[in-house]
Each structure stands twice: as C-alpha cells, then as structure tokens.
Amino acid sequence: MEREVQAYRQAVRVLPQRLRREALTLTAAEQGEAEELRLRVGRPLTVVLAGEERVLGVGAVQPGELDQLVELASRASLHAVLEQVRQGYLTVEGGHRVGLCGSAALREGKLHSFRQISSASIRVARQVRGVADSVLGKLCREGQLESTLILAPPGAGKTTLLRDIIRKVSQGEDCAAKRVSLADERGEVAALWGGVPQLDVGSRTDVMEGCSKAQGLMLLLRAMNPQVLAADEITAPEDIEAFVMAAGCGAVLLATAHGAGREDLTRRGLYRTVLEEGLFRKLVLIRRRGRERYYVIEELS
Numbered sequence: 604m605e606r607e608v609q610a611y612r613q614a615v616r617v618l619p620q621r622l623r624r625e626a627l628t629l630t631a632a633e634q635g636e637a638e639e640l641r642l643r644v645g646r647p648l649t650v651v652l653a654g655e656e657r658v659l660g661v662g663a664v665q666p667g668e669l670d671q672l673v674e675l676a677s678r679a680s681l682h683a684v685l686e687q688v689r690q691g692y693l694t695v696e697g698g699h700r701v702g703l704c705g706s707a708a709l710r711e712g713k714l715h716s717f718r719q720i721s722s723a724s725i726r727v728a729r730q731v732r733g734v735a736d737s738v739l740g741k742l743c744r745e746g747q748l749e750s751t752l753i754l755a756p757p758g759a760g761k762t763t764l765l766r767d768i769i770r771k772v773s774q775g776e777d778c779a780a781k782r783v784s785l786a787d788e789r790g791e792v793a794a795l796w797g798g799v800p801q802l803d804v805g806s807r808t809d810v811m812e813g814c815s816k817a818q819g820l821m822l823l824l825r826a827m828n829p830q831v832l833a834a835d836e837i838t839a840p841e842d843i844e845a846f847v848m849a850a851g852c853g854a855v856l857l858a859t860a861h862g863a864g865r866e867d868l869t870r871r872g873l874y875r876t877v878l879e880e881g882l883f884r885k886l887v888l889i890r891r892r893g894r895e896r897y898y899v900i901e902e903l904s
Contacts, residue, residue: 610699610727611629611634618675625661626648628659636653638652642668643664643721644665644722647661653893670720673701676693696801697728697794699726700791701724704722731763731766732770735764738898739771742768743777743778746778748855748857749885751884752858754860754864759891759896764887765833765859769808769831770804772831774806784810784811786823786834788812788814788815793808795810795812811823816835816836820842833858834857835859837859840876843876843880862874885902886903888900
C-alpha cells in the first residue's frame with residue numbers, strides 16, 4: 604500500500620498548491636486506491652475511486668489553476684512537450700498522465716495547441732506487479748507465448764494487464780524469455796521519461812513512443828527484430844495492417860482493444876478483420892466486480 608500512496612502523492616505534485624492540499628485530504632487508504640483526479644473550470648476538484656467519481660474539493664477550479672497545472676506538468680517548458688500537448692495529454696515523471704480538454708487551436712485541420720483549457724484529468728500510474736500471474740501460463744503453449752488480444756471496456760485494467768504480461772515475458776517469468784518491442788503511442792504502458800521507462804516493462808523490452816501505433820509497429824519491426832510485438836488499444840485499420848505484416852514475419856502479437864465481450868469482435872468491422880486474419884490465438888476478457896477484477900481466457904483459433 605505504501606508504494607501506491609507514494610505514486611498518488613507524486614502525481615498530485617503537478618497540482619497548484621490549493622488543489623494539492625485538497626487532494627491530500629484523502630485518507631492514506633483512499634490515496635492508495637485513487638485512480639484519477641478531475642479538474643473542470645467552475646466545478647470542484649473530484650477524485651475517481653473504484654470507478655466512481657466523487658467531489659473532493661469545496662471551491663471551484665479557476666482557469667488560472669489549469670494554466671498553472673500545465674506549467675507545473677511541463678516544468679515551465681511547454682515548447683518541449685508541445686507534441687504531446689497536440690495529442691491532448693502530458694506524461695509527467697513517474698508515468699502519470701495529464702489529459703487536457705478545452706478550446707482547440709487548429710493548424711491545417713489538426714490540433715496545434717489549446718486556446719483555453721477547460722478540463723484536465725490526472726491519471727495515477729501504478730505498477731501492479733503480479734497482476735498477470737494467474738493469466739500468463741494459460742496464454743502459453745509448451746512454454747511459448749501465443750498471440751493474445753486483451754478485450755475490456757475503458758477503465759477495466761487492460762493496460763495494467765498488458766504491461767505486466769510484457770514485463771514477465773521480457774524477464775522470462777512463467778514462460779520463455781523473449782525480446783519485446785512495444786509501440787507505446789501515448790506513453791501509457793512504459794511512460795518514457797528522459798528515455799527511461801517509468802513503469803517496469805522488463806529488461807528485454809524496447810519502446811517506441813510519440814508516433815502512431817502503426818508507424819511505431821513498422822519501425823520496431825524493421826529496426827529491432829522483435830520476437831514479441833505489443834501495442835495498447837487497436838483503434839484504426841492501419842494498426843491491423845501493421846499487425847498483419849508482423850504476423851507474417853513470425854512475431855508473436857500482444858494487443859488490447861475496447862469491447863464488452865467476444866461478440867464485439869464480430870459486430871464491429873475493424874475487429875472482424877482481426878478474426879478473419881487469425882491474428883490472435885488467445886482472448887483475455889476482463890471482468891470487474893467492485894474493486895476486484897478477474898480474467899476469462901478463450902481460444903480464438
């Protein structure tokens with residue numbers, strides 16, 4: 604629990620002083636379980652605990668406080684993190700993620716910056732080692748990992764499970780050790796900071812972030828000779844195309860996708876392609892019961 608509390612306290616350092624004091628009014632147990640903090644102009648600070656959002660502060664968040672948040676998160680060097688801001692987020696030390704929302708300033712039809720920020724979220728990054736202990740052995744055949752898709756709704760823990768599977772495969776825990784290449788488009792899995800993963804993805808893992816998953820997957824495939832190729836959240840046809848090429852090169856695939864159940868793979872056109880191409884042999888479904896999560900593993904082929 605102490606490690607979880609320290610992660611929370613590290614995350615709230617990017618808050619302006621008044622909001623930081625409010626965030627630290629949570630009990631130690633609550634700090635250890637807090638998933639996100641939410642800031643909205645004109646509304647009190649809120650916290651997400653066990654998937655439920657509750658009011659934490661008493662005074663309304665002011666526009667200037669959101670500006671201070673960005674200044675603290677970027678260490679007063681916004682130009683250095685502008686590419687991340689254009690994606691709508693900032694990754695800060697420890698791997699914590701600051702999501703941004705507001706009035707967009709566009710350039711050539713793409714987000715260039717924000718004219719004004721109206722909302723922000725701070726997602727607390729926590730390393731949950733061992734979450735894959737009961738899962739990984741069932742994803743292997745004769746000690747070798749098989750291509751696996753993790754499917755669950757948002758907030759169910761897909762990224763957490765993916766990270767721990769990558770760590771264990773990279774370290775050779777419960778299966779043969781493999782070189783893993785991770786296309787971490789938004790920095791949520793490894794959270795590079797100064798070139799060093801803030802979250803443990805294993806000693807044999809190479810990380811590419813800051814570009815699209817499809818670009819990252821192809822770069823890693825060409826440059827790093829991966830035995831396992833991983834990415835978080837399949838969202839576009841080009842992601843599928845990159846995985847198809849990787850499968851043709853003999854790489855084992857690891858990925859996550861949004862969905863409530865197996866039926867989503869047949870109902871949605873993008874995911875139907877996953878089935879038709881036979882990209883994955885195992886499917887992991889995450890179920891949540893209050894604070895508890897459990898895993899259902901199915902054969903896809």
